[in-house]
Amino acid sequence: MNHEQATPTAAYQPVNGRLLEVEDLHVEFHTRDGVARAINGVSFTLDAGETLAILGESGSGKSVTAQAIMGILDMPPAKIPAGAIRYCGQDLLTMPEEQRRKTRGPEISMIFQDALSSLNPVFPVGWQIAEMFRMHRGMNKSDAKEQALRLMQRVQIPAAKERINSYPHQFSGGMRQRIMIAMAIALDPAVLIADEPTTALDVTVQAQIMNLLHDLQEERQMGLILITHDLGVVADVADRIAVMYAGRLVEKADILPIYAHPAHPYTKGLLDSIPRLDQKGQTLRAIAGLPPNLLRIPEGCAFNPRCYLAQDVCHRDLPSLREVAPGRWSACHFAEEVLDV
Amino acid sequence: MGTYIVRRLLQMIPVVIGATFIIFVMVFALPGDPLAGKCGERPCPAAYVQKFTEEHNLNDPVPIRYVKYMGAIAKGDFGTTYQGQKVSDELLRRYPITVRLSVIAIVFELVLGVVAGVLAGIRRGKFIDNLVLVSTLVIIAIPTFVIGSVSQTLFGIKLGWVKPTVSSAATWSELMLPGMVLGAISLAYVARLTRTNLVENLRADYVRTAIAKGLTRRRTIGLHTLRNSLIPVVTFVGADFGALLGGAIITERIFNIQGVGGYIVRGITAHDGVAVVGAVTILVLVYLFMNLIVDLLYGVLDPRISHD
Numbered sequence: 001m002n003h004e005q006a007t008p009t010a011a012y013q014p015v016n017g018r019l020l021e022v023e024d025l026h027v028e029f030h031t032r033d034g035v036a037r038a039i040n041g042v043s044f045t046l047d048a049g050e051t052l053a054i055l056g057e058s059g060s061g062k063s064v065t066a067q068a069i070m071g072i073l074d075m076p077p078a079k080i081p082a083g084a085i086r087y088c089g090q091d092l093l094t095m096p097e098e099q100r101r102k103t104r105g106p107e108i109s110m111i112f113q114d115a116l117s118s119l120n121p122v123f124p125v126g127w128q129i130a131e132m133f134r135m136h137r138g139m140n141k142s143d144a145k146e147q148a149l150r151l152m153q154r155v156q157i158p159a160a161k162e163r164i165n166s167y168p169h170q171f172s173g174g175m176r177q178r179i180m181i182a183m184a185i186a187l188d189p190a191v192l193i194a195d196e197p198t199t200a201l202d203v204t205v206q207a208q209i210m211n212l213l214h215d216l217q218e219e220r221q222m223g224l225i226l227i228t229h230d231l232g233v234v235a236d237v238a239d240r241i242a243v244m245y246a247g248r249l250v251e252k253a254d255i256l257p258i259y260a261h262p263a264h265p266y267t268k269g270l271l272d273s274i275p276r277l278d279q280k281g282q283t284l285r286a287i288a289g290l291p292p293n294l295l296r297i298p299e300g301c302a303f304n305p306r307c308y309l310a311q312d313v314c315h316r317d318l319p320s321l322r323e324v325a326p327g328r329w330s331a332c333h334f335a336e337e338v339l340d341v
Numbered sequence: 342m343g344t345y346i347v348r349r350l351l352q353m354i355p356v357v358i359g360a361t362f363i364i365f366v367m368v369f370a371l372p373g374d375p376l377a378g379k380c381g382e383r384p385c386p387a388a389y390v391q392k393f394t395e396e397h398n399l400n401d402p403v404p405i406r407y408v409k410y411m412g413a414i415a416k417g418d419f420g421t422t423y424q425g426q427k428v429s430d431e432l433l434r435r436y437p438i439t440v441r442l443s444v445i446a447i448v449f450e451l452v453l454g455v456v457a458g459v460l461a462g463i464r465r466g467k468f469i470d471n472l473v474l475v476s477t478l479v480i481i482a483i484p485t486f487v488i489g490s491v492s493q494t495l496f497g498i499k500l501g502w503v504k505p506t507v508s509s510a511a512t513w514s515e516l517m518l519p520g521m522v523l524g525a526i527s528l529a530y531v532a533r534l535t536r537t538n539l540v541e542n543l544r545a546d547y548v549r550t551a552i553a554k555g556l557t558r559r560r561t562i563g564l565h566t567l568r569n570s571l572i573p574v575v576t577f578v579g580a581d582f583g584a585l586l587g588g589a590i591i592t593e594r595i596f597n598i599q600g601v602g603g604y605i606v607r608g609i610t611a612h613d614g615v616a617v618v619g620a621v622t623i624l625v626l627v628y629l630f631m632n633l634i635v636d637l638l639y640g641v642l643d644p645r646i647s648h649d
Binding site (some may be wrong): 132 | 643
């Protein structure tokens with residue numbers, strides 16, 4: 001394989017290996033019914049070669065976070081009233097749009113959940129990959145196509161040479177997601193965001209895609225943000241995990257301790273709701289209730305209506321994300337109790 | 342693809358036979374004696390009556406006459422009108438005029454319609470969008486004869502920019518204004534269709550991907566979105582071209598254009614069945630071929646549609 005390591009181009013050099021810093025990010029959507037506060041002060045970092053999993057239910061703000069980093073939110077209706085997203089020390093949010101556009105692809109790249117609708121139906125897949133090289137590197141058509149072919153081979157598309165001129169609908173779901181991945185890694189980005197990359201796929205194919213992403217991440221030392229609602233998917237590949245609820249981080253930790261001892265009732269609920277082979281025949285323990293309406297997030301802790309530990313203080317005070325044990329961050333008034341269980 | 346075309350061509354045979362038979366029967370079922378007034382005040386001489394009757398197969402039952410007529414058409418003979426005029430001569434003279442008029446209308450509606458639609462679509466909810474929506478609504482609401490007469494009076498007579506009527510030569514420049522009048526209503530539909538599809542496609546996932554790929558706004562809209570949005574527009578315009586080639590009765594009448602539309606109207610009012618059936622047979626064929634081309638074009642524009 002002929003590719004450079006994922007060292008950002010001269011203009012962007014990571015500071016002490018730190019690629020991305022999201023600081024106190026807020027995103028709101030201005031709708032007819034009012035202001036939906038999708039993200040309410042989210043902070044996290046991402047280093048080179050690191051995989052961060054962002055976990056949450058639908059509506060928790062995980063995808064919106066990804067889209068805010070990528071700069072593909074529709075504004076309006078979306079608005080970012082506060083916060084910073086620094087890539088290699090430079091704030092993407094205050095950067096001129098043209099400069100920011102040029103970071104999409106070579107610096108930060110993204111793959112989406114549904115590869116069929118995310119690929120353009122009327123252009124051949126090879127053309128869509130080659131477009132990255134033509135538009136960002138000024139390559140001519142045949143050189144760019146050559147590069148596209150190499151990428152298709154790298155992501156293990158069988159008979160890539162014969163299939164380079166095929167259209168997205170002529171591929172299976174797994175193969176389409178490989179094409180999305182090939183397109184996203186084309187320019188050796190330093191940061192790759194994968195927004196539920198395996199949700200639309202069969203279980204067997206899910207594992208293949210996760211392995212491919214993991215291999216590519218190690219090979220290129222990319223910073224990988226893996227957005228998912230499925231704890232099972234991320235266990236083997238993620239280094240760290242951030243759990244989101246109602247637009248806030250509720251727990252942040254290394255991957256292993258969180259599985260053994262969650263420090264937030266919500267994370268605990270998520271872990272309990274995973275079907276387990278050794279508990280066959282028992283009722284699945286789902287978290288009672290529904291995620292809050294983002295137009296009317298409850299006072300205090302947003303999780304309080306669904307929480308088995310909820311006390312008066314939970315209805316009154318918003319718990320801040322605090323370090324409850326070394327490397328363990330939780331936004332729960334009773335994090336210590338949860339940890340001890 | 343090849344078998345698809347053959348299958349479609351074979352499907353045309355019953356359609357052509359059915360359509361022409363219905364027209365043939367209806368036209369010749371109209372009351373009236375083609376010999377009436379043929380020889381002035383006097384009744385025609387018996388010998389002439391016999392010759393005329395034989396030439397036009399007037400004594401045969403209608404189905405037999407239809408078979409004989411279609412047999413002649415298959416050999417390229419579109420018949421002779423009761424006035425002794427060859428239908429094919431008249432059609433050959435008039436068809437190029439109708440084609441020129443239709444081409445002007447199509448180019449006008451496609452270019453201006455798409456431009457207006459794109460401008461409205463990318464500035465949704467802004468002034469230009471409202472302007473396009475209101476003006477197209479006005480155009481759709483006004484009948485062609487009003488648009489035609491008003492623009493003829495305004496540009497042809499008051500302002501004197503163009504000649505108010507078209508000469509028998511019907512040159513491209515003379516047909517400009519009539520062509521625009523003819524294409525005006527379809528232009529409004531093209532603009533609205535383009536706008537609606539563009540607005541819808543701008544929300545599509547693949548557009549979000551194009552932005553995430555770091556493409557410029559121009560390329561994201563102008564190539565990735567527009568390429569998809571124009572598929573229904575092209576097929577609409579293709580079908581419209583087929584309809585326009587059937588002649589434009591009102592526009593031809595207003596601007597005195599010698600196209601096929603006027604020919605058919607004259608044939609109907611003159612009870613000249615041969616002229617009507619001959620012309621309509623051609624129109625049916627042209628329309629069917631245009632539809633075939635549109636369907637093939639659809640497959641080319643949208644790779645998801647297969648003609649295998």
